Each structure stands twice: as structure tokens, then as C-alpha cells.
Amino acid sequence: MGDDATYFKILHLVTTSIGLIVSAYVRLNNRGKP
16 A cells, blocks of 8 residues: 555656656747737
8 A cells, every 4th residue: 555655756857857858848838929
């Protein structure tokens, strides 16, 4: 059970990081448009 908790914790961190990166990337792309 401990391994599952660690796995979900890592998965949550990874998905949060991806979400932040994607939102930052979208923001940069939108800034370049008129």
C-alpha cells in the first residue's frame, strides 16, 4: 500500500507540473498574437 501512495504522489506532482508548463506555454503563444 505504501508503494501505491508514493506512486500516486509522484503522478500528482507530474500532472501538476505538466499543467503548469502547458499553461505557461499557451500564455507565451497568446502573447505573440495580435
